[in-house]
């Protein structure tokens with residue numbers, strides 16, 4: 001029996017001056033950190049160690065905060081029918097979000113996500129699959145679409161529009177999500193549709209939204225500017241690393257108070273507690289809404305709310 005093995009790469013090419021440079025952003029989380037892609041054909045000269053020989057205009061070995069390329073930040077992809085090197089690194093010209101080209105381990109290795117039949121992405125599906133006689137088998141797009149269409153028509157005719165459920169991604173482009181939602185709701189006329197990580201067409205964080213907050217309202221800078229930050233059901237160090245590292249962590253270091261509601265004590269919570277300004281409320285999954293409601297009640301009962309601010313911003317009390 002053949003044994004699978006893994007030989008880690010210990011070097012990577014530098015982009016030459018002639019490399020195409022594209023800007024993009026990381027799609028692993030809502031922070032959307034800025035990245036640069038350097039692309040040049042395999043078989044043409046790579047960049048050299050001298051500033052005059054590489055696309056970064058710096059001498060290598062580079063200094064601690066200067067550009068460099070880890071093996072995980074390089075890949076080979078097909079572009080216009082020809083293999084091309086791609087180097088994907090955080091954008092050092094970034095002035096917001098991942099300032100000066102910071103990154104999390106997820107975005108920092110985004111080049112590994114590009115399809116390469118010689119790398120772990122070789123298990124990526126290259127065609128639709130249909131289970132035939134109990135075995136998943138690759139089929140043509142024409143066949144897959146014919147079968148899907150027939151089944152959709154049958155389901156709606158037999159059981160009604162809402163029996164047809166549809167779940168799609170939400171990050172990426174408005175045009176794509178618009179097409180998907182238009183298809184489900186206007187063409188299929190089903191209410192049984194949702195995107196991203198939600199069980200129904202609601203916010204990703206129903207508990208917090210039920211409590212009256214628009215958690216996608218603040219800018220990244222607001223997270224750091226707040227005197228007191230309440231974080232419910234998540235640890236931004238794990239889930240939105242650049243917001244934590246670039247904005248929240250410096251604020252905590254400067255005395256920002258944090259209140260965390262979470263089911264487990266994660267690394268970001270441990271860090272905040274260690275700095276001495278954090279309150280950690282450990283709760284059972286799904287109980288955040290009652291806890292937030294209870295906190296709001298205590299505030300109202302004691303008259304601690306800022307009535308003038310509520311009057312001005314919400315318009316009523």
Ligand code: SF4
Pocket residue numbers: 026027028029030031032033098103104105106107108239240241242243
């Ligand atoms: S914080 Fe990490 S995962 Fe999120 S966008 Fe930035 S690099 Fe990507």
